[in-house]
Amino acid sequence: MRNRLDTAVALLGPALLVVLVGIGATFVSRSNEIHFLNALASVAIVVAIYVFVGTSGVLSFGQVSFVALGAFAAGVMTVPFDSKAGVLPDLFPILRDHTIGNVASLALAAAVGGAFAFVVGLPLMRLSGLAAGIATFAVLEITHNLLREWTKIGPGATTLSLVPETTGPLQATIGALLVIVAAFAYQRSPLGRKVRATREDPAAAQAVGISVHLQRLWAFTLSGALCGFAGGLLVHMLGSITTEQAYLELTFLTLAMLVVGGVTSLWGAVVGALAVSGLDTLLGNAEDGIGVGFTLDLPEGSRLVILGGLMALMLILRPSGITGGRELRLSRRRAA
């Protein structure tokens, strides 16, 4: 009975947090709403990354490339038909002459992300440890380079704009919830258990007949699809995006969120994403100068100094993150 309660809490806890943030977004002014939406988009991205990095234990710097791909797929395909040939003249005709709706574009983003992750993962998931970390970095570099320079598939080095801003509080909340539910369903499923077995002890997992390569590949593919979907949410929230916005800084921020929250649990991913984006917003405002009892006016760039320091400190003092890498539970004292 208690076991079932814990299971429910492990899903409902993160979901409730997300819903609260979503409701919060409707109560604040228009200029502050973006911060709440940003937090929800961060939750979606970080949970999507968690699906691979957290469950398989393999470090990846490459998940943001799927976010970028999803964002540009959804963005390019929803630019209104009338202005498309004007702003994106070099596109392949099939991309230039079609425009799809909001929901279809999110589905497309997920499909593109998942398909790309599967293709890339086929060879890469044979690697682990440092080689995997470096190889996924190579994926990020390639994706960024292609998106930035190849004007047949996107805007190139210019800003992609005129994307319909459909990610309001409702879509952001539902989107983040969908990613959380997918991640939860996956980690409760036989596949999720198998991939976590490969994380705990690859040799033992192989000994009981689990294919490390295959299980990592599923996790990577699902993570890629969710990352793509989150990228779609992101682009519909921003309305305009450049390739630099889904590159190193986003990789750093989302990894920081995951690490600060606790890499090995869904709860950690959600808590980390919300905590760090909350802090990020606060610091971002402080760079512009805000009054919080006293006037806090930080120089530009101090946002990343503090976040970097916090992330390093967290890793040194408490490598398992705020949540200790555990799911939310009502019964506190339990062996991990």
Place this chain on the structure above:
Amino acid sequence: MIVAAVDAQTLVDAVGLGAVYALMAVGIGLVFGVLRLVNFAYGQLVMAGAYTLAFTSDWPIAGSILACFAVVIALSLAMERTVFRPLRTQSPAVMLVTTFAVAFLLQSVALILDIRDGTIGEPATSIASLNQAIAIGGVDVRKVTILAIVVAVVTLALLALLLAKTTIGLQMRAASTDFRTARLLGVRADRVIGAAVLLSGVLAATVAVILTVQNPLVAPDFALKETIVVLVGVVVGGIDRLWTATLGGFAIGFATGVINGALPTDKTVFLPSAVFALVILVLVLRPAGLFARTRTTVADRV
């Protein structure tokens, strides 16, 4: 077609690039040897050196270069003390992510320092004279390319001597083979690590001087691209041994130079894609490293 496109000019530039990358690879490989830590923040050491050169532009050249070495070495030792030391017992992945965070921290600090005058980017003018080209047999060679190659060869030779002939060198080799056993046999951990970090700091400062001559406009992301490429090269070459790591660094620099020369001019923007695709191919075929002695299986790596 590729053979035809690779002329002497391309080769000289490729060797020059390879030499700089090899120096960075040694700096990263030395620390990895004793600490099992991949230092993502290595490029920010170089960046700090470059800023020192820029901020001391009106000093005499020697003083400016001396200041660069002092700052980089001090920062390198400080990084070991505050970040690497508490992390010694962690897994390589945790250490890599931590240095990733440190890299962003240092880069942001540089941004804050840089933007005080309202613009991003500081010119380092005093040593720019080395950037002139001289013609040797119809090939334009920049003085700094010669400098880079000479410095790389001399530094690597000195390092080889140090590792082969001195006590501390022997201890460093012992520590990178088996740190625990080395300690049991009386090698003092802090001393060996300190020596490795110091040497890697010296190398970072050297690289800072060379890169600043080549690219005198110093910005917060100075050497970031290079570091990523070198890190990749080090792992591709085989990070477990210093010489394979160095060769990896050289190889990726050389390959970048050659591919850059071989690509048609309108396609050079896709250079990173070509290089990193090659990297993925090599990693998949030889996960333990291109120059590693034996092919290790996946199970050995995890």
